[in-house]
Amino acid sequence: MRFEEVTVDYGDGRGVFDLNFAIQKGECVSFVGPSGAGKSTTIALMNGLVLPDSGTVSVLGVDTRELVRRSGASYRHRIGTIHQSLNLTGALRVIHNVSAGRLGRWSTPRALLSLLSPRDIEEVRLALERVGVGDLLWERTDKLSGGQQQRVAIARVLLQDPDLVLADEPVSSLDPARSRSVIKLLVDTVGHTAERPDRALVMSLHDPDLARSFSRRVVGMTEGMVQFDLPPSSVSDDMLDELYSLESLPGSPAEP
Amino acid sequence: MTSSPAHALPVPLRRRRDRWVWALVVLVAVLWSISRAGVSGVLNQRGFGQLSSFFRAAIQPELSGDLLRIALDESITTVSYALLGTVLSIGIGLVGGVFMAESIWSPITRRWSLSRRFGWRSTRALMAIPRSIHEVVWGLLLINVLGNDPWVAVIAIGIPFGSVTAKVFSEFLDEVHNDSYKALRIGGASRLQALLFGSMPEASGDLLSYGFYRLECAIRSAAVLGVIGAGGLGFQLQLSFTSLDYNEMWTFLYALIILSGLADWWSSSVRRRHASPNTQVAEGAGVARQPGRDRFLSWSAISAGLAVPLSWWWLDLSPSNLWSARTQRLFGDLVTDSFPPTITNGFGSLFTASVDTVAMAVLAIAVAFLPATGLAFVIARRSHDQSTDGSASLASEGARFVTRLFLLTLRAIPPPVWAFLTLFVLFPGIWPGAVALGIYNAGVMARLQAEVVENHDDSKGRALEAAGVPRVSRIAYATAPQLAGRFSAIGMYRWEVAIRETVVVGVVGAAGLGRVVDEQVVRFDYDGLTSTLIALMIVTIAADQISAGLRRSLR
Numbered sequence: 126m127r128f129e130e131v132t133v134d135y136g137d138g139r140g141v142f143d144l145n146f147a148i149q150k151g152e153c154v155s156f157v158g159p160s161g162a163g164k165s166t167t168i169a170l171m172n173g174l175v176l177p178d179s180g181t182v183s184v185l186g187v188d189t190r191e192l193v194r195r196s197g198a199s200y201r202h203r204i205g206t207i208h209q210s211l212n213l214t215g216a217l218r219v220i221h222n223v224s225a226g227r228l229g230r231w232s233t234p235r236a237l238l239s240l241l242s243p244r245d246i247e248e249v250r251l252a253l254e255r256v257g258v259g260d261l262l263w264e265r266t267d268k269l270s271g272g273q274q275q276r277v278a279i280a281r282v283l284l285q286d287p288d289l290v291l292a293d294e295p296v297s298s299l300d301p302a303r304s305r306s307v308i309k310l311l312v313d314t315v316g317h318t319a320e321r322p323d324r325a326l327v328m329s330l331h332d333p334d335l336a337r338s339f340s341r342r343v344v345g346m347t348e349g350m351v352q353f354d355l356p357p358s359s360v361s362d363d364m365l366d367e368l369y370s371l372e373s374l375p376g377s378p379a380e381p
Numbered sequence: 382m383t384s385s386p387a388h389a390l391p392v393p394l395r396r397r398r399d400r401w402v403w404a405l406v407v408l409v410a411v412l413w414s415i416s417r418a419g420v421s422g423v424l425n426q427r428g429f430g431q432l433s434s435f436f437r438a439a440i441q442p443e444l445s446g447d448l449l450r451i452a453l454d455e456s457i458t459t460v461s462y463a464l465l466g467t468v469l470s471i472g473i474g475l476v477g478g479v480f481m482a483e484s485i486w487s488p489i490t491r492r493w494s495l496s497r498r499f500g501w502r503s504t505r506a507l508m509a510i511p512r513s514i515h516e517v518v519w520g521l522l523l524i525n526v527l528g529n530d531p532w533v534a535v536i537a538i539g540i541p542f543g544s545v546t547a548k549v550f551s552e553f554l555d556e557v558h559n560d561s562y563k564a565l566r567i568g569g570a571s572r573l574q575a576l577l578f579g580s581m582p583e584a585s586g587d588l589l590s591y592g593f594y595r596l597e598c599a600i601r602s603a604a605v606l607g608v609i610g611a612g613g614l615g616f617q618l619q620l621s622f623t624s625l626d627y628n629e630m631w632t633f634l635y636a637l638i639i640l641s642g643l644a645d646w647w648s649s650s651v652r653r654r655h656a657s658p659n660t661q662v663a664e665g666a667g668v669a670r671q672p673g674r675d676r677f678l679s680w681s682a683i684s685a686g687l688a689v690p691l692s693w694w695w696l697d698l699s700p701s702n703l704w705s706a707r708t709q710r711l712f713g714d715l716v717t718d719s720f721p722p723t724i725t726n727g728f729g730s731l732f733t734a735s736v737d738t739v740a741m742a743v744l745a746i747a748v749a750f751l752p753a754t755g756l757a758f759v760i761a762r763r764s765h766d767q768s769t770d771g772s773a774s775l776a777s778e779g780a781r782f783v784t785r786l787f788l789l790t791l792r793a794i795p796p797p798v799w800a801f802l803t804l805f806v807l808f809p810g811i812w813p814g815a816v817a818l819g820i821y822n823a824g825v826m827a828r829l830q831a832e833v834v835e836n837h838d839d840s841k842g843r844a845l846e847a848a849g850v851p852r853v854s855r856i857a858y859a860t861a862p863q864l865a866g867r868f869s870a871i872g873m874y875r876w877e878v879a880i881r882e883t884v885v886v887g888v889v890g891a892a893g894l895g896r897v898v899d900e901q902v903v904r905f906d907y908d909g910l911t912s913t914l915i916a917l918m919i920v921t922i923a924a925d926q927i928s929a930g931l932r933r934s935l936r
Contacts, residue, residue, distance in 0.1 A: 174489065174563070175490065193490055201567060201568060201569040202568060205568065208560065208564050214579050221578060225568075225578045225579075228568065228575070229568060229570055233573050236577055240577060
């Protein structure tokens, strides 16, 4: 994946400005920084939810402008995203929400059939067991707790089996202890694993300590710009303090 | 700047001025409609005897075994039409709703290209055409193609209702939070797949609940379609009326009132439970009830589903009739005869009829609005009615029940039957149609307004009540200002519907485009009919736009 002089300007001082970096196969990268630093925009640029105003983003060798076209569906299927608000379908049972990860490979009649009589039940169960909630297969998704839904969302990505996994603030709604275990689960299951050594995992995280403990590369952002891009051992507490204090400087928009 | 509440500027000054302008427009429209309909020489004194003998027959319906048997059979037929018509409309609505949904047209990144926007808008406009033509017109056309076949009523209900349902379902699909649809799209799912897994499951409960509302409407439509010859209770009503047998007529009217009452009850129970599934359990136990597990709702869905094959069997529907050589030939004739459109009696007469249609709808709502508003307050069940003195008095409960029954009667009797009756005492023209539609709409409007009264926040009224302010002043100072906007919105909405319904009373001899439609159908003047239908469509769509604009400014 490669960002070249990428700018997205929302016009109110927010956005990302002149991003240049590359992420290789098998990497595990965290983006850290205060709210409004542009982390979520950066993630959204990677799957095509946001297109750059200028510059180019290429993912898996394809420009994201191509990615969002009809012909880009097969590439989109190779990118798995865990959204900040999970975006599961509450009214569906867990099994359907997990098998939704297969939609890119299923024909529409098959997808319709699966809603009536579920396909690939065993694979879905295996995926759920790997994230520790194998017994929830037949529950309605909106009845689950936040942490359980989080795991269902990870299981969906497991079933999708993509080459690149994006996770936008995956633990924003969890307490610190649970955050740790979810991030560990993410890294262990959908990061690069023994059977998928090429898979890359990109996360945006509010908490820099989590980023330092679990990723191999930490990118610090403020005001839409990259401040540092280092291995975790080289990220000092002073650098983080500075990163998180910048937002209170005059001139930057105040957070509500 | 110091702010004191007493000197604070009223903020929505501009909007209020808008309201006054609209109120003036409405007043002018009503006065203009009255002058158009005329005031002198509209009453036909000689008809009062007939009218009173009709109402006197109400206490003596014909109750012979044979007639009751007919009434029962025809009731089942009417319900079957309504049910199968509704099922057809939901099928059309499901497919059409998907194609009209904004989410299926919108690109992942939300940047619309011009061609996409054009495609979306023209699909929506195209899908609006079937619903701008009333069921009765569809029925009249289908009778000429299919003859005396139960499909006529089923399809005549299914097409326009399907178009409405499609619009509503597309709004449901767009309203459910779009994120899960988008998440699936970005993961490589096709539009249809993403709708199936992302939006449909959330919207399907709303669609089911809406389907029951449509079923209630379909019962009324099925009765109206009977009057034009499609069979069922409406047809029997028409037969009894032509032979001036009022006692027989009342038997069928009572059957219709019972059916309509049951449909109202079923539909409103389903919708209430769907809207707040937690009320029964959550209050005491504090545990959220399982969503979608209401036994009444499951029972309703299952029994409606079981009734579908029964209705099919009862009506003895045969799909082959739809494709028979005769049907194909007649359909071909209808299409070739309809084009190119011609204007039968000159453009002027078509314009006059269009204007009469608008005036009739305005008068209908003007006639209905105030009585309906008053009655809405009588039937509205307010939570604090019980709390003030422990329980509602028997007298007020009784008054409420009688009023509800009265309003049910107003809306259960189909508008063409009201038109037959008004034509006893009013000379043909705009007035009989307006009064007939007004009576019917008063029944519908009072029910909608009562729902508003029941749901509005009455804390201000109660504050005044506590201060000892009498009831009428309380309504004037607290309730009326709060409710005026909502009531006006209901009035506008019913006006929009009334424009469509003018066709229904037109076919029995009132004025307007409906009458022209009827004459042209009888004379097989199909190319003339095409122009009339186009005029009707233009009037309907213009009325929709005006009403939507006004309702927006009231919000």
